[in-house]
Amino acid sequence: MKIKRRKQAKHILSAYRNFFGFREPYQILVDGTFCKMSVQYNVPIKDNLGKYLQSDFQCLTTRCVLNELEMLGESVYAAKMVAQRFQTYSCSHRKKPVSAQSCLKLLIGNENSKKFVIATQDFELTKFANQIPGVPVLYFHQNNLILDKMSEASLKRVNDISQGKAEPTPAMQNSIQTLKMEANLISGSPIKKKRKRPGGPNSLSCKKSKKLKGAHQQGSAIHEPGDRRRKKRSRRSKQSTTS
Numbered sequence: 001m002k003i004k005r006r007k008q009a010k011h012i013l014s015a016y017r018n019f020f021g022f023r024e025p026y027q028i029l030v031d032g033t034f035c036k037m038s039v040q041y042n043v044p045i046k047d048n049l050g051k052y053l054q055s056d057f058q059c060l061t062t063r064c065v066l067n068e069l070e071m072l073g074e075s076v077y078a079a080k081m082v083a084q085r086f087q088t089y090s091c092s093h094r095k096k097p098v099s100a101q102s103c104l105k106l107l108i109g110n111e112n113s114k115k116f117v118i119a120t121q122d123f124e125l126t127k128f129a130n131q132i133p134g135v136p137v138l139y140f141h142q143n144n145l146i147l148d149k150m151s152e153a154s155l156k157r158v159n160d161i162s163q164g165k166a167e168p169t170p171a172m173q174n175s176i177q178t179l180k181m182e183a184n185l186i187s188g189s190p191i192k193k194k195r196k197r198p199g200g201p202n203s204l205s206c207k208k209s210k211k212l213k214g215a216h217q218q219g220s221a222i223h224e225p226g227d228r229r230r231k232k233r234s235r236r237s238k239q240s241t242t243s
């Protein structure tokens with residue numbers, strides 16, 4: 001069951017990579033509700049995410065999330081401790097903190113241009129994230145971490161782009177370009193596979209013929225490496241005979 005879940009997560013992540021330009025390390029924005037759940041089921045977030053996603057990632061939280069947990073007091077003290085261990089992403093609400101939900105909604109924006117993965121149990125936030133194409137959502141189902149399937153909005157965007165109804169985003173264009181380069185579909189591709197010639201002459205015999213030519217054409221700089229090689233070899237052969 002665990003292997004099946006990991007495979008599903010890998011499959012979903014690769015779709016986000018190919019269609020929305022997500023790249024490792026994934027930026028996972030964690031809110032207080034997610035931290036609270038991890039405490040409730042005693043599931044360390046980083047360790048379990050590492051095993052589940054099998055990718056490079058970074059857990060982030062925001063000052064607004066920490067501020068809200070602080071205001072909620074003792075009941076979420078453990079969750080606050082969990083959130084404090086993550087790097088704080090500097091949202092633009094330093095002077096005027098907003099609710100955690102509003103903060104994360106604003107960070108996602110209309111396009112999720114920073115490519116955040118949202119880790120939350122908040123129903124409203126999940127609903128919002130699902131309306132924006134290209135927002136992966138992580139949540140706990142009891143003590144299991146789940147990367148949610150692509151939302152309808154994301155699937156629609158993928159479908160529109162593949163049918164030419166929508167312009168691919170710059171991130172997606174890069175992704176398409178990379179995929180084409182890998183498939184050698186673009187001229188001047190940096191990836192060139194060496195062609196093997198099974199029927200060609202033996203490379204060792206080629207070297208030998210060059211050496212012979214060099215021996216006949218004296219004074220040419222082109223043949224100097226061959227001469228050196230010959231000297232080294234003769235030295236080696238002398239050593240082997242003396243030892």
Ligand SMILES: [Zn+2]
Binds near residue numbers: 062064065094
């Ligand atoms: Zn904020």
